[in-house]
Amino acid sequence: MSLRVEVRRAVPGFTLDAAFEAPAGVTVLFGPSGSGKTTLVNAIAGLVQPDAGRIAVGDRVLFDSRAGVDVPVHRRGLGTVFQDARLFPHLTVRQNLCYGRWFARVRQPLGPVVEMLGIGHLLDRRPAALSGGERQRVAIGRALLSAPRLILADEPLAALDDARKREILPYFERLRDEAGVPILYVSHNAAEVARLATTVVALEGGRVVAHGPAAEVLGDSEVAPLGVRAIGAVLTARVARHHADGLTELDAGGVPLLLPRVDRAIGTALRIRIAAHEVILSRGVPVGLSALNHIPGSIAALRDGEGPGVIVTLDTPAGRVLARITRRSAEAMGLAPGQPCVAVVKSVAIAREDAGG
Amino acid sequence: MSLRVEVRRAVPGFTLDAAFEAPAGVTVLFGPSGSGKTTLVNAIAGLVQPDAGRIAVGDRVLFDSRAGVDVPVHRRGLGTVFQDARLFPHLTVRQNLCYGRWFARVRQPLGPVVEMLGIGHLLDRRPAALSGGERQRVAIGRALLSAPRLILADEPLAALDDARKREILPYFERLRDEAGVPILYVSHNAAEVARLATTVVALEGGRVVAHGPAAEVLGDSEVAPLGVRAIGAVLTARVARHHADGLTELDAGGVPLLLPRVDRAIGTALRIRIAAHEVILSRGVPVGLSALNHIPGSIAALRDGEGPGVIVTLDTPAGRVLARITRRSAEAMGLAPGQPCVAVVKSVAIAREDAGG
Amino acid sequence: AEVTVFAAASLKTALDKVVPGYEAASGNEVSVVLAGSSALARQIIQGAPGDVFVSANPGWMDEVEAAGRLAPGSRRDLLGNRLVLVAGVEGPAVEIATAEDMPAPAAEGRIGMALVDAVPAGIYGRAALESLGLWQDYAPRVAQADNVRAALALVAMGAVPSGIVYATDAAAEPRVYVRGRFAPDLHPAIRYPAAVLEGSETGAGFLDWLEGTETSAIFDEAGFEVID
Amino acid sequence: MGWLGPEATDALLLSVKVSLWATVVSLPFGVLVAHALARWSFPGRQVLNGMVHLPLILPPVVTGYLLLIGFGPQGPLGPVGGFFAFRWTGAALAAGIMAFPLMVRAIRLSIEAVDPGLEDTARTLGAARPWVFLTVTLPMILPGVLTGAVLAFAKAMGEFGATITFVSNIPGETQTLPTAIYTFLQVPGGETEALKLVLLSVGVAMGALALSEWLGTRVARRVAGR
Amino acid sequence: MGWLGPEATDALLLSVKVSLWATVVSLPFGVLVAHALARWSFPGRQVLNGMVHLPLILPPVVTGYLLLIGFGPQGPLGPVGGFFAFRWTGAALAAGIMAFPLMVRAIRLSIEAVDPGLEDTARTLGAARPWVFLTVTLPMILPGVLTGAVLAFAKAMGEFGATITFVSNIPGETQTLPTAIYTFLQVPGGETEALKLVLLSVGVAMGALALSEWLGTRVARRVAGR
Numbered sequence A, B: 001m002s003l004r005v006e007v008r009r010a011v012p013g014f015t016l017d018a019a020f021e022a023p024a025g026v027t028v029l030f031g032p033s034g035s036g037k038t039t040l041v042n043a044i045a046g047l048v049q050p051d052a053g054r055i056a057v058g059d060r061v062l063f064d065s066r067a068g069v070d071v072p073v074h075r076r077g078l079g080t081v082f083q084d085a086r087l088f089p090h091l092t093v094r095q096n097l098c099y100g101r102w103f104a105r106v107r108q109p110l111g112p113v114v115e116m117l118g119i120g121h122l123l124d125r126r127p128a129a130l131s132g133g134e135r136q137r138v139a140i141g142r143a144l145l146s147a148p149r150l151i152l153a154d155e156p157l158a159a160l161d162d163a164r165k166r167e168i169l170p171y172f173e174r175l176r177d178e179a180g181v182p183i184l185y186v187s188h189n190a191a192e193v194a195r196l197a198t199t200v201v202a203l204e205g206g207r208v209v210a211h212g213p214a215a216e217v218l219g220d221s222e223v224a225p226l227g228v229r230a231i232g233a234v235l236t237a238r239v240a241r242h243h244a245d246g247l248t249e250l251d252a253g254g255v256p257l258l259l260p261r262v263d264r265a266i267g268t269a270l271r272i273r274i275a276a277h278e279v280i281l282s283r284g285v286p287v288g289l290s291a292l293n294h295i296p297g298s299i300a301a302l303r304d305g306e307g308p309g310v311i312v313t314l315d316t317p318a319g320r321v322l323a324r325i326t327r328r329s330a331e332a333m334g335l336a337p338g339q340p341c342v343a344v345v346k347s348v349a350i351a352r353e354d355a356g357g
Numbered sequence C: 001a002e003v004t005v006f007a008a009a010s011l012k013t014a015l016d017k018v019v020p021g022y023e024a025a026s027g028n029e030v031s032v033v034l035a036g037s038s039a040l041a042r043q044i045i046q047g048a049p050g051d052v053f054v055s056a057n058p059g060w061m062d063e064v065e066a067a068g069r070l071a072p073g074s075r076r077d078l079l080g081n082r083l084v085l086v087a088g089v090e091g092p093a094v095e096i097a098t099a100e101d102m103p104a105p106a107a108e109g110r111i112g113m114a115l116v117d118a119v120p121a122g123i124y125g126r127a128a129l130e131s132l133g134l135w136q137d138y139a140p141r142v143a144q145a146d147n148v149r150a151a152l153a154l155v156a157m158g159a160v161p162s163g164i165v166y167a168t169d170a171a172a173e174p175r176v177y178v179r180g181r182f183a184p185d186l187h188p189a190i191r192y193p194a195a196v197l198e199g200s201e202t203g204a205g206f207l208d209w210l211e212g213t214e215t216s217a218i219f220d221e222a223g224f225e226v227i228d
Numbered sequence D, E: 001m002g003w004l005g006p007e008a009t010d011a012l013l014l015s016v017k018v019s020l021w022a023t024v025v026s027l028p029f030g031v032l033v034a035h036a037l038a039r040w041s042f043p044g045r046q047v048l049n050g051m052v053h054l055p056l057i058l059p060p061v062v063t064g065y066l067l068l069i070g071f072g073p074q075g076p077l078g079p080v081g082g083f084f085a086f087r088w089t090g091a092a093l094a095a096g097i098m099a100f101p102l103m104v105r106a107i108r109l110s111i112e113a114v115d116p117g118l119e120d121t122a123r124t125l126g127a128a129r130p131w132v133f134l135t136v137t138l139p140m141i142l143p144g145v146l147t148g149a150v151l152a153f154a155k156a157m158g159e160f161g162a163t164i165t166f167v168s169n170i171p172g173e174t175q176t177l178p179t180a181i182y183t184f185l186q187v188p189g190g191e192t193e194a195l196k197l198v199l200l201s202v203g204v205a206m207g208a209l210a211l212s213e214w215l216g217t218r219v220a221r222r223v224a225g226r
């Protein structure tokens, strides 16, 4: 099931004019504040009417200005999580959670969601007695329990602390991988984008400035929509072994990669992200270093980055790897296209947060 | 001017019982969702009355349950920025900004604040026509313009994108360094904490679980209040040179450190943070590596971390440096206390975001 | 000079005709204040600035007198009235002296009357029915309005088949038919007392004019009994 | 209630009955009309708004007359006139109509205070508009509805002009407290009796008011979750 | 206004004057009382609330009677009685008192809808409570205040019972449209004249209502920044 969006809407001082296709998986929508992300999400939800355009989820046309289709909001079968939690103040947390379930095609059990979100002790409270983060967690649970065909999440984790973010992200991943529910996810956070995104859509001033599979958009050193720090490669790897010392070995095109235990069955395909700024390049295979992962390859391109940096693209058996190093280092090392080179990555630098299944 | 807080307040299901002293500079209050940060901020602002305690800014007692002092909210002279922007919906952005100024002792000019926050084009709009991030920026400006004696910021940047965060953080720094206004800053974000914090107060379940100068609390491998990824060392360094290739050289206790250009005068003292998970250890001085920064030292301690990791504390001329590596690497390298060892840090890994003045 | 006349509201039509003549003759300006007798009486007792009071009810005039608000010796009974039975359907008018005389429309459905314990027309009507020995019978069927005009309106609009009102009201309402006249001895005499209010300089002149022959004709035409 | 005398007791009980019915029956309409005025846009919205307010603007007697004409044998509503004419039901109708603008205004204001974002959210969660209304809007406006209901009840307890004009004063059927009070005020020396009834009526309405304040605070606290 | 006749014209102008004064003068008190009831807690709050609602509960005639006695020569308010007794000012007083509960309720509901968080924020920015009220609360409740004012005006235009009982029905001084209507209804054949006045009164009040709806939408849009 895929989402196809083509929307035009003008308000004084701002025009949204965006078209993109979001295949199954998570499509992350990002862009600076005021670029129209929320407006776009609202248009898909049916809460604002586009001046013109077409919105379809799979075969189901939700809106089509030419055909005169405009499916009512409650029939769209979308789960939304807004920037502000928008909990129903008169209902307890439990009742808030069950709200969408009443109307849902499928009644999921409350338990797993409640546990995953760590809100079991809050069930009988009312929203006013929750902290900001608690509120947002309940809102996420409420949307999940409505068994939606598409989830629209407008910065759902913005108000959460890192520990909670790490707890909740896997659930979005599971949704993506298991339930096949497409997710349109607005986020400012590079780690979230890299971890979740199947497809990336970058908005700026109401227009799509970059759009494509996450690996491409994020791995393209020319498109740095999240800022320099977000550049990185997304690789596909399989779980090869679980070691006794708590490390998991992945096989990325024949290159072994070690990272802290990943609870996935052997053989599972994973996507991992290696941020360009965390890669150290070495002319030979380094010795006596604490970093465990060495990915040999050859330099495909050298491109000047922002400031004093250079972005080096390495072709390796595991796929394209990007490294951001200083121009000074590049010169000192005499790097040039075609040269062999080893990407050194600390095992723990391929952080769990940046590795998603 | 320092803030002294000693507050007890119980509501059903939650008791806040916290005491700390915040010297001049930025005191970052952090802790998981629901730990009582907002409640504490509200108590200082005078918006909730503690059951008992004492709150003083410098010589000025704002609240003292024993002495019966309870300065009215509007006399406390505090600037607040709340999680939700709380702009006045009936006023334009300009009027919102000027609101606190009407009552302020000092009338700051609007211009610099407006420019810094990038809200010049919004001045005549009303809050309802702003995006979430735009709203938060206006709220920050409004608080700044009220010329407060103390700024209370409850996750002021949570709703902002990275680019905006990077733009606004320096203003908080400037406030801290130039205006001498103490800031109590609630944040979940490790980078923000490291960059801004002079003092760190960690709350959990309404209690202070860690408290002290930022360098100590963040550099203590036993206190990992922000989660494993937040462990790191905070070092003090001076700006030594600005190189022509865009790098700035710092002098940290004799050790040269290179990082992308820092716009500070030569001789300025800076605090930089080296996250433990970004440090690679090497037995000798490495050659042929793109990482420019090598900090030699000797191992002070090896401590088992979470999961398959080990945290290595290194005594170096620059100060204590922490490294988080895998147990496998530690064993393979035969690391033991007393041994010499080099911390390898990519120049760009000491990111601007993590370096503060 | 000005003359302020406090008068029971039911006198409006007649007074409207009387006033221009008086104004022309005397050069005084007249202001007629119309309301229920009870309201007017209370206001006069509380010091309302007036010159003449014409009440539809001797009881309220007594109250005003007891409060010392009347010019001594100025009180007199100005007018009298008759009670009639009206109905929405046409038919001959009979004199009612006994219960058997009651016309057919009164035998069924509700009977519109003014409040039988409070408003003069209602009080007189109830007295008449009691004298006829019909009260027990009729009481449950009585629809009491807050004034006699409203009672008449009930009949005029067909909401009730019959009603007991003053002859003066019946005369001016084309949609109702007088079907019976109650014998005057069935109830206490219907009297409209009038008096000059204490301290008034112009009141006496107007009151005298009210008793003049010109006005008598007007009152007579309106259906009142002019009392000499 | 021996000290009251049987007529006054009847009047009291009748007043309470009439006012309760007037309030309860008109409440759903009040909520509906308030919702329509606050959130829908349709042709004739202004006309509806004006009509709702008419009883407030007109002297009560005129409203009573209009009802009398409307439900009279020749009136457009003549066919159902029998149900109301000279019966307590008519008194309830008159009281309900007189109180309607108060009820609608109170409810409307509280509907306008509900964040439309919450209603939007409920819709995205699958609730059709009527469901949104029942499960989100209505519970959130309960304090306003309560206010509207109590205002209407209090007004109904005091309604006199329209009631007596429409259904007259028939002891035990349409003689409410206000008509009884009026009756006493019409006769010299009746003030003491009238005062007794006034106190009675004030007592009942104040009781309702206090109850509503108490309930309102509780409901508001529940709704706001405080 | 020739077709109206001088008396009716007088009554119309007087009604508008009386209603405007009643509304304008009572508005500050209405806002104050509404704010007190919505946001302060003090002993006697319930009593104040009850007193404000009394005119709604009491039959208007009783209210008028109480005013008559209260401002009478022997009444507790006798000293200022001269200012009100049987003058248009008294009519305005009666109308204002009768309309007061409506005004207070409308304003109170809108105050209760204001997020206290905004008021808190204003306080942290240095505004003392009165300033907070003037600069934050009041602008935000303007639609409610407007509603309250127009309700009060409409009610004042229709007020009859209390007015005629308190200040009588003196042409040119206290004869308002409703009392004039009453007068016409007292005489046979007066219905046509009465109807004319009714239409007039309805026209004025509806005009005010429409104006307020229009203004209210504008103010609300401004306040919500939409």
Ligand SMILES: Nc1ncnc2c1ncn2[C@@H]1O[C@H](COP(=O)(O)OP(=O)(O)OP(=O)(O)O)[C@@H](O)[C@H]1O
Pocket (backbone or CB within 6 Å): A011, A012, A013, A014, A031, A032, A033, A034, A035, A036, A037, A038, A039, A040, B128, B129, B130, B131, B132, B133, B134
């Ligand atoms: N009702 C409105 N009238 C005028 N402009 C509006 C209105 N609503 C939104 N805008 C403008 O539309 C633009 C897009 O807003 P939107 O809320 O979609 O941004 P966003 O990308 O979600 O930002 P953020 O990351 O800050 O939430 C902004 O410039 C905003 O000022």
Ligand SMILES: Nc1ncnc2c1ncn2[C@@H]1O[C@H](COP(=O)(O)OP(=O)(O)OP(=O)(O)O)[C@@H](O)[C@H]1O
Pocket (backbone or CB within 6 Å): A128, A129, A130, A131, A132, A133, A134, B011, B012, B013, B014, B031, B032, B033, B034, B035, B036, B037, B038, B039, B040, D226
């Ligand atoms: N009115 C209340 N009644 C009961 N409990 C409350 C009330 N207000 C807050 N709490 C509880 O107090 C605790 C602290 O809340 P607080 O808002 O201070 O947390 P926080 O640290 O700011 O969280 P977050 O990071 O999510 O904003 C929470 O457990 C919350 O549930």
Ligand code: MOO
Pocket (backbone or CB within 6 Å): C008, C009, C010, C011, C035, C036, C037, C038, C056, C119, C120, C121, C147, C148
């Ligand atoms: O004028 Mo009266 O007092 O209704 O009989």
Ligand SMILES: [Mg+2]
Pocket (backbone or CB within 6 Å): A037, A038, A039, A083, A154, B131, B132, B133
């Ligand atoms: Mg947004």
Ligand SMILES: [Mg+2]
Pocket (backbone or CB within 6 Å): A131, A132, A133, B037, B038, B039, B083, B154
């Ligand atoms: Mg908080």
